[in-house]
Amino acid sequence: MLDDNTSLELADLFKVLGDKTRIKLLSLLASEDELCVCDIAESLKMGQSAISHQLRVLRAARLVKFRKAGKEAFYSLDDDHVLILMHMGLDHVQEH
Template identity: 55%
Template sequence: MKDCFICEENIIHEDNIELIRNKMIDENEIIKLSNVFKALGDPTRIKILYALSLKELCVCDIANLIRMSQSAVSHQLRILRNLRLVKYRKEGKIVFYSLNDQHVVTLFNQGIEHIKHD
């Protein structure tokens, strides 16, 4: 039985390949994007990002909300911060986190819309 998901003839469409090859993002950008998607692949980080998509929160609040230690939350936030998905600000001895910019909000909301779409 033939698999209907592969080509039955091996024909290379050089014009398509050349068009895409000329527009392909560079390897460094591919790695950065891959790392962002890896970070988004963790349920704990998804919970944190979702909470931060609704409101700026301090580390204590995030830890309480997702029922994890502040140390564990801080570790996750460090990963998200290094990928520029979240930012922080200090107010005295309290550290508040929020999503880094509108791109992160859009990326996150698009993901939610995608999984809810039939």
């Protein structure tokens, strides 16, 4: 049985993953090594401000990381656990 703190952290993670824009963003990053905000915004047909907001949420949940290169920030998935979560969730929803 999970303790209260662990249960809360897991519930918070699933809340972050419960947004279709963030899922699309993670899926895009899963197919690329890393992308800048402008490339993500163009691919998802959204404004850079909206993308930056979603990236902040994903970064706070430790699902994405970034590196600075001059004035640009390049984002990528934080680690292989994110890919595993995505693949397992996708397998589950595609199972009939």
